[in-house]
Amino acid sequence: MxxxxxxxxxxxxxxxxxxxxxxxxxxxxxxxxxxxxxxxxxxxxxxxxxxxxxxxxxxxxxxxxxxxxxxxxxxxxxxxxxxxxxxxxxxxxxxxxxxxxxxxxxxxxxxxxxxxxxxxxxxxxxxxxxxxxxxxxxxxxxxxxxxxxxxxxxxxxxxxxxxxxxxxxQESRIAHKNALVSHFTPHISEFCSDCQNRLGTNPLRILDCKKDREHPLMDTAPSILDYLxxxxxxxxxxxxxxxxxxxxxxxxxxxxxxxxxxxxxxxxxxxxxxxxxxxxxxxxxxxxxxxxxxxxxxxxxxxxxxxxxxxxxxxxxxxENIDLPIETGIQCYVVTLGEMAKKKSIHLVNELRKAGLSVETDYLDRKIKAQFKSADRLNAKFVIIIGDEELERNVVSIKDLQAGTQEEVVIETLVDVVKGKLG
CATH class of the missing domain: 3.30.930.10 (Bira Bifunctional Protein; Domain 2)
Structure with a gap:
């Protein structure tokens, strides 16, 4: 179980x-x-x-x-x-x-x-x-x-x-307490056991009782404002x-x-x-x-x-149907294609995170289409695409998911380029 x-x-x-x-x-x-x-x-x-x-x-x-x-x-x-x-x-x-x-x-x-x-x-x-x-x-x-x-x-x-x-x-409360005791004592047997106990200890709390709130004596109880x-x-x-x-x-x-x-x-x-x-x-x-x-x-x-x-x-x-302005999503999702690209992505993801960016990548060996779907679900602003072919040219692709644009940048400039795009 x-x-x-x-x-x-x-x-x-x-x-x-x-x-x-x-x-x-x-x-x-x-x-x-x-x-x-x-x-x-x-x-x-x-x-x-x-x-x-x-x-x-x-x-x-x-x-x-x-x-x-x-x-x-x-x-x-x-x-x-x-x-x-x-x-x-x-x-x-x-x-x-x-x-x-x-x-x-x-x-x-x-x-x-x-x-x-x-x-x-x-x-x-x-x-x-x-x-x-x-x-x-x-x-x-x-x-x-x-x-x-x-x-x-x-x-x-x-x-x-x-x-x-x-x-x-304290002086006002004592005067009010005495008035409450005099008010409730003749009919205290009509109240719940809690109120009966409170009469001798803290009669003010009788007024806060949920069980006896409809009792007529509640409406006519002495007001503290009259005893200040x-x-x-x-x-x-x-x-x-x-x-x-x-x-x-x-x-x-x-x-x-x-x-x-x-x-x-x-x-x-x-x-x-x-x-x-x-x-x-x-x-x-x-x-x-x-x-x-x-x-x-x-x-x-x-x-x-x-x-x-x-x-x-x-x-x-x-x-009141108020939606809080909660920020959701991540800044970057790193998509990889190929074994060498996967290894390089480990380094790039770490560098991007060290630079203060929120970054995710694939850990389930999914196909590139599934990785893009994951980026969409996480509401990523940018997808960084690393493939073995790009690595040979020392570049990666950056796709802006909102604008739909895509460009290649030199790997060593990736962090600065992404931070620049994010403002």
Whole structure:
């Protein structure tokens, strides 16, 4: 019996992987413009990092993590998200002492969550995310949101909707938490077991429940915006003002609750309303997490970030019928005819590649007609024809497949001639 790929994972094959590479290049270029630097953290970390960083009450920690015991008896978890690892590295490497503040970082890499696979959602998925650590200025909240929006818009997406909310500071959250407990307690038995457990630990997350979203109490639940203290209210107003200044449209949704415990103040999600995108419309989300660095053993450090799934980004591009400008094909295909020509082609192919050109040749001893067909399939710009008769005259033929022209050149000038034609 053939071994198959694990459920919830995918092979990204040639022809598709080029789209991923293009998106990753766009992300890196965008981060360079915003002065964010790449960080690469381990794919697995000590389980305690995510329990403390993401939160014991979250679905990620309680239901979705890939956790195992290594040979040293340590509990290890494949990273389910990128923020906790990035902040752990920030603390461990004392980046809070760097001269340039805030520290602005980005990452691109695989994450792992054990959840039900569905369109655009896998158990191994790739996230692109950014984290800005060291600034409590609401202007950087707007910057992070702007970067996220530009990532999508730069790829051509137009059916975007930005939702923002404030979760307030600790004082505001405590007041809102008490109001939620009073609101839900009389009827909590009507809710799912998860919500019943959350009532005493993190009642805010009841608002994010997928099972009980239609319960009447959800619509009448106290709004966090009614419990913001003056400081939190002013902060949120400044974020909105900066977004308006940048011309970024948004909708304030008091019901927006991010699924991780470390968020406070600004929270946001970007959604797609493109037809055919699917029932789950969220493309990405993020927010501010001012207490996370301290929770992980570092100094009190404000932070904000966001993450997006490249899988869901590809689905959104498909829903809007956007074709990425992927370059395909090769520059040269070397066709050989005869044993001596085959031997000479090995040298010429190597020289062309050393000169920086993309080159292919035949390795299946095919007839010349089949070699030309192979060059067509590979969308080659030029075919270089080497035969024993040409070798006797120290020349090769270059055929421009687009123009249909053909000429002979001296072998020693081949590299320069081809590079000249390619400009």
């Amino acid at each position: 053939a071994i198959q790929i694990p459920r919830g994972t995918q092979d990204i094959l040639p022809g598709v992987v080029e789209k991923w590479q293009f998106i990753e290049e766009q992300a890196r270029d965008l981060c360079k413009r915003f002065n964010y630097k790449e960080i690469r953290t381990p794919i697995f970390e000590h389980t305690d990092l995510f329990q403390r960083g993401v939160g014991d009450t979250t679905d990620i920690v309680q239901k979705e993590m890939y956790t195992f015991e290594d040979r040293g008896g340590r509990s290890i978890t494949l990273r389910p998200e990128g923020t906790a690892s990035t902040v752990r590295s920030f603390v461990e490497n004392k980046m809070f002492g760097w001269a340039d503040q805030p520290v602005k970082l980005y990452y691109i890499g695989p994450m792992f969550r054990y959840e039900r696979p569905q369109s655009g959602r896998y158990r191994q998925f790739v996230q692109f995310g950014i984290e800005a650590l060291g600034s409590a200025d609401p202007a950087i909240d707007a910057e992070v949101i702007s970067l996220a929006m530009q990532m999508y818009q730069g790829l051509g997406l137009t059916r975007l909707k930005l939702i923002i909310n404030s979760l307030g500071d 203290n003056d400081e939190s209210r002013v902060y949120f107003e400044k974020v909105q003002d900066y977004l308006n200044t940048m011309g970024i449209p948004f909708v304030v949704d008091p019901g927006l609750v991010r699924g991780l415990d470390y968020y406070n103040h600004t929270a946001f999600e970007i959604m797609s309303d493109a037809e055919g995108f699917g029932a789950i419309t969220t493309l990405s989300g993020g927010g501010r997490y001012n207490g996370l660095a301290k929770d992980l053993g570092g100094p009190e450090t404000p932070g904000i970030g966001f993450a997006l799934s490249i899988e869901r980004l590809l689905l959104a591009l498909q829903a």
